Amino acid sequence: MRKTALLILIAIISIASICALVSYMRMDGFSFAWALNFLLMLCVSVFNGALKSQLTSPYYNEGEWERRGKIYEHLGVNFFRKLLVWIGWEKLRKKSNPIEKNTKALMHLHYQTKRSELDHVIILLIVLGFNVFVAFKFGVLKSLWLLVLNVLLNLYPIFLQRYNRPRIARAINLSQRRQ
16 A cells, blocks of 8 residues: 555656646757656656566567567667767766676676666657657657657667676576576
8 A cells, every 4th residue: 555655656746747847848959858858767767666566577588589689789789888888877887786796686687677678668658759749749850859869868778678688697597507
């Protein structure tokens, strides 16, 4: 009961925050697209953190069509990884969440890739809704910032999680065999 009330409260605060953002910022510019993405990152992360789901859906398993990440490599995930290193995101992430060399830490990292992917999928869909609305109301050109930032801040991170998770799973298997 308490968890449900907390989740409802987080959802209400999130919706109110998005409504405030919509009412105080023009929806057809870069600043709105940037603020919306980061507000949603905060809201969705808090909501999913409170939800504490085990994320056991088969959706998170590597599909046959993914072929060990080759599709993601063709879509530029390696360039995106280099971009994250170049802007300092990887250094910041590793500083706040250092990766230890044990099975438990690898399993936690594996779970974090699922959670991060879920966060980005939810945000991607919400921003896509805003993108369509802005395209119809203000024109396609005015909605380009939403589209570009949605691809960079949500779609490519999803690709990256789906690319990394099978590699982490193989490292977990190797680590468990050694024990």
